[in-house]
Amino acid sequence: MLSRADDLEGVALAVSGNYDYKSYFEQVGMSGGTSGVGNMAGGGAESKSLEDMFYQKEMEISKTVFTRQFTHAVIYAWVKLREQEIRNITWIAECIAQQQKERIGNYISVF
Structure with missing residues (x-):
């Protein structure tokens, strides 16, 4: 599934079974199929x-x-x-x- 992913949302969906990687995508707002690419730039001091x-x-x-x-x-x-x-x-x-x-x-x- 990961080898067929062609965008970040596909990668997030493919690694959703792994707790570490799933939590990383959730923290940047890209859990599963949601789009949170705006958070990728790291806007605030805590993000x-x-x-x-x-x-x-x-x-x-x-x-x-x-x-x-x-x-x-x-x-x-x-x-x-x-x-x-x-x-x-x-x-x-x-x-x-x-x-x-x-x-x-x-x-x-x-x-």
Whole structure:
């Protein structure tokens, strides 16, 4: 079903059986067949985009792997955590450059 989805609503419908992904789509207002694409831009200080939620989930998985495994996955997790740190630093620098200091705290925590 997911391979045949050609828009975001189709993807939301396809992943509705998975609790994590379903809750992500519900938080951005795209549960099932409803259209909430306007929320995807992340308007307010508390709202997160779907992309931010996926990055947050990736960071949780990477933290777990980094602290509990002793395999090659640790190196992959370390790289992913460093990539997120770079995105966080870029976000903070862009907020300062654009005079939007109230949005500085909207980064995804690494640890």
